[in-house]
Each structure stands twice: as C-alpha cells, then as structure tokens.
Amino acid sequence: MLFIEYPKCTTCQKAKNWLDDRSISYEDRHIKEDNSTYEELLQWYRESGLLLKRFFNTSGLLYKSLQLKDKLPTMSEEEQLRLLATDGMLVKRPLLITDRGILVGFREAEWAALLQK
Numbered sequence: 001m002l003f004i005e006y007p008k009c010t011t012c013q014k015a016k017n018w019l020d021d022r023s024i025s026y027e028d029r030h031i032k033e034d035n036s037t038y039e040e041l042l043q044w045y046r047e048s049g050l051l052l053k054r055f056f057n058t059s060g061l062l063y064k065s066l067q068l069k070d071k072l073p074t075m076s077e078e079e080q081l082r083l084l085a086t087d088g089m090l091v092k093r094p095l096l097i098t099d100r101g102i103l104v105g106f107r108e109a110e111w112a113a114l115l116q117k
Helices: 010-021 037-050 062-066 070-074 078-084 108-115
Strands: 002-005 027-030 094-098 103-105
Touching: 002 010, 002 078, 010 108, 037 103, 062 070, 103 108
Parallel strands: 002 027
Antiparallel strands: 002 094, 094 103
C-alpha cells in the first residue's frame, strides 16, 4: 500500500493518523519530493474509475495561480495527466494506492469501506 502525502497538509496528517491508529502498514511518499510520474498517474486514474478532475488539488495555490478551473475543460486527458506529473502540489492528497482500489483525498467512510473489508 502506497500513501502519498504532503506532510504539512492537515488532511494528510489526519489520514496518516487514521491508518496508524488501525495498525495499517503502508509505504510513505512525500509528493513534493517524489512526485508521481505520468505513467503512475495514468494507471491510478484508470484503476480508480474517478473523474480526472478529482486528482487535482483544486484548493491549492498553484491550481489557482495557473487558472486551471478555466483551462482544464479544454485540455485533453493526456495534457492534464502530464500537467499533474510536473508538480506534486497540483495533485489532490492524500492518495492511497492499494490492490483493492485507489483513494483520492481523505474521506474516513470511504477509507474504512475499502480497507476494512
């Protein structure tokens, strides 16, 4: 299981504590220091069944400064994925990559449903 986070993110801290409190083991990855590749993002996007927009950190400063709210609808999926691969701060976090599914963001009920099967 791969837990991708930005350590200063309070939601990531909450998710990490949630995992730790349940003794769920994971490999930790700092999204800013070790950004996801285009290939990884493409695979996770396909496996997740989610809309690609869910992978964007829409509340982030970089997302806003690049005016992506207006630009994303005109970009192809490949362009969006390549953009996500340029900077980890564009990616919604935390990301949890498991053999059971991909979780984007932290919603406790979703995490519990997937991990406590």
